[in-house]
Amino acid sequence: MLMAEIEVLPLLHNVFSPQRLIESARTVYGLGYRVFIVTKASGSAAQVGVPEAQKLALKLGKSLIYLPDLPDAIEMLKPDHTILVVPKRFAKEPLTSFLKDAGGRILVVFGGSDPGLSRRELEMGLPVFVDGVEGGSGSSRADCDHPLSS
Template sequence: MRELIVLVDNTSSVARVVEFAKVVYGFGVKNLVLTHVYGSAAQQGVPEAFKISLKYSSSLIILPTIRDALDLFKPDHVLVIRRPSPQVKPLTDFINIDGRVMLAVDGSDQDIRVEGSNVSYVTPVKYDIGNIGQLTLALCTLMGGCLNVQHQGSTQGL
């Protein structure tokens, strides 16, 4: 069985905090952790994200650092979303991972660094589509069966 926790680090944008919250809770994840939130994101984004968490009967945890989140949640595995590169593994390598899994992403489209023996750097897609897009595809991959697509005819030329 897998328990998924999403961590978003380093954001100052109200809109990004709200978008991350919508994506995370929309996929049914119950725990969203925000670390290093500052500026208007801390003043206005956090209260908005909290309202969204209440709507989904989920929790929003605000902590100063990634280390605090790791110490508090003690995940079995930490999957850090990164831009595609030769050092980054495909997320599909971890599709059957069990236990307490923390999925970490940077809130400002940078690459974050997380230290630990249980840390793997992953990417859900081979394109650099930004971290909200990366997180969305990662959750879709890990949650399984989230696409509602019907194929009709040829897609050639699209």
């Protein structure tokens, strides 16, 4: 059986904390992804976190894409699939189940702050939960690293 080619685009949405943004960038690049996307960064995350994440990307020969909002990322990046990593109570399908048949360009959206993603944002893609993650937000990008590692 031939596996479909997958291109994963990790995206951090609605982040306020510069530390969370920078740590997310380190994790994404450390896992081998070439591109990290950030949308709707606010306050010190926008003023401090985005420039620091950009500096890290340049040092590592990677890319950082910063866009105003999630719909902009979907419009500009044109993914084949948009999945939103959320707590189990907000999703019907586990991430591993989705990945079995997935192919193409996949935009993987993580909420950058609690409570995560809004109801309106959940309608922009397929909400999935990470198998084995109980309690907590489930939206942390680190919760999802293993199934998507490149």
